[in-house]
Amino acid sequence: MKSSAQQPRILIAGAGIGGLACALALHAAGFRDVILLESAPTIERVGVGINVQPAAVAELSLVGLGDEFERSGIRTRAIAYLDEFGRQHRSEPRGTAAGHRFPQYSLHRGDLQAMLLYAVRDRLGPESVIGSARVVAFYESDNTVTVRLASGAALGVDEISGDLLIGADGIHSNVRRQLHPEAMAVRSGGLQMFRGVTELPSFFDGETMIVANDSSKRRLIAYPISARHAQQGRAQVNWVCMIPDELLPSSSDVWSRERMSAQDVLPHYAGWTMETFDLQAMLAGSDSVLRQAMVDRPPLPWWGKGRVTLLGDSAHLMYPVGAHGGSQAIVDGFELADTLAASTDLVQGLRDYEIRRQAPTSSIAQANRDRDAAERSLAAAAGADKAAEIDRITRTYNAVAERSPRNG
Template sequence: MTPDRRRTRQGTHGTRVLIAGAGIGGLTAALALDAAGIEAEVVDSARVLRPLGVGINLLPHAVRELTDLGLREALDATGLSAEQLVHFDRHGNRVWGEGRGIRLGYAWPQYMVHRGELQMILLAAVRERLGKDAVRTGTAVLGYEESPGGVTVRLRDQHSGAESEESADVLVGADGLHSTIRRGFFPDEGAPRWNGVRLWRGVTEGDPFLDGRTMAVLGTNLRTKFVCYPISREAADRGRALLNWLGEITIPRDELTETADWNRPGRLEDVLPHFADWTVPWLDVPGLIGGAAEILEYPMVDRDPLPFWSRGRVTLLGDAAHPMYPLGSNGGSQAILDARALAFELARADSAAAGLAAYDAARRDAVNAIVLANRNNPGDTILNTVAERAPDGFDRVGDVLTPEELAPLANGYQHITHTDDLDRTSPWAVTPDQRRAR
């Protein structure tokens, strides 16, 4: 970017932030920083950003932040608000459930949406508000060097191979599970931590099930688990359902030989045999798996919590800071909360380093606790018990589990999805008139 072009986009706060990674966290960070009057630019190694992936849930605390950023209408037009989360055995018998979003008492809904479509909503908003050149694709971060006055970032053009340097006041690593920025902090960390579970994911159009707004979790990871929920307002308006599904299987003595990649293609013949004999009265599980245009395979991995996210003028955000098992619908939601906190702390700090240190202190311990809680999901233990006691199904869950045995399931979700931090006015989002007045 030329100096003249950079000046036309400079924020009112006088700080310039370079964000590595144009995923959910990186793009939300750009929007949040802009709302706080801080200049931001995003680079991503992908040559073209496409709506890849499958479904994602946005918890109320994340929806609240995106609402403050003016994206509620787009979310409502794209995704669906979740009404309830329900656990079933593999035969479709209800074990436990609770409301989601507004039905759980929050002022904001929980949205079920296609991850790629959410990314495109964020991308369009960044380019509209920050300028069409605010996101540079095909640009990989190779490394960085700090100085008292800023950060010099080494970049590579993925098309030509040409390398260049760019200066910024702050560098944010929102570059995912295999983060280059994180590796600069912890070069000897090694590969992600795998728990032996493999996931196959897909999206299939079908008939709506139950109330059309349910997140259904069936079976148990001791044997086979299946998760399914609708993710498309457009399909619902046609009387259909675009169903995101996930097959979760623990394979004894399996070894992880591939690099974990959310977009790694999977094979029908690897996943379908595990579910071919499933018969659920209200959901065609084998049909959904067989009807997917594309199947993705992913090992359930995370990383150990870090002792710090920020050092000097460099920090981490989202999966680069806290990759977690995809339980409780919290990975993307926590990245959005990271973005809000980063913008807030930078906007009120006396220096970039102080702002990043405050962001680290505000977010790290709380999110590290969620990472660890996701490793010990009490729901799986309870559903394993159901499968052992009633392998052929049941009529009443009370015949299988006592209320005391069920209680940890609800308590477990309180630890990884519920929040009390939703009664405040956003400290950093400002209106366009307020921003112009700064």
């Protein structure tokens, strides 16, 4: 498969949120020969909840997906900071309530991916996303980059060539592995995340995320994610329990994603109470519980070279503390499309993209680490001191995470 004479062919390894958003951005910028190579046979509705920040909502709204967000997700208007007894110490406005032009949305990750996938296939053609096509390596010539696919690829070929390769293949990125073989290790945050999704009769006011912690540094994050459930007078709630390794009988391997039971989580929150919902019922009510270690990676000194670059988690894996990882991958894709459209040289366009995105994503990744440490320190605070410290933490974090010129 070769590029057309009129249009450069852009290959994207990975059809996750970042890769799909990048494809939409490239289409909007005038690129029509874009192929996404996805390792999974099909893209199905899996995962849990995700927050999409105003900067990313702005980009996707400008390519016509604003109404889809409204139909699928919940406008998150506030974050309530609580203790383990449900006492509120601070409320932080979010999205349009905080003065942004675009909302912050909470929705099911599978719904977001399906929304993006439908739009990509509608605009770039049904054959633009190819399943069972895992990129394992690449090599360059003077004018092309060629990817090698895992044996048994659905295409019936083991190589595809194009003008550029975007590595959006996530935490286990083979594109990153070839570019940066020495930088594949992850750093553990020293805690495990237990994630689930539960349907409840109601949750707060239906538009609020909660962040709670106790004196043992356990944390709980929960928020509603479904417009359809809200219209039915109920709430579908995404929840994340963050438990320090030292409080668990065994820690999970940093690479693993394990299916667990609610019984693995409930004892850690036995003494917690929430006034507005039944916490124990929420934890027990999830059909499945996914456990994984909280990890990130140190910033790379450079992302790509030649006709190859990285995007999203493959470039800048972050702690999921500030709910910015997926949003930054989306912004990556639109920045990349802009720099390629503005450049007369595609390779230089990749370098311009890296210059624009490397510093802000590195800053946000560090801010996420700093915020995690600061939130753990709240375990020893109480009353007015705790409220003041939460205010300081959020202001410090937002000054970094929301200062992007592409901020909605």
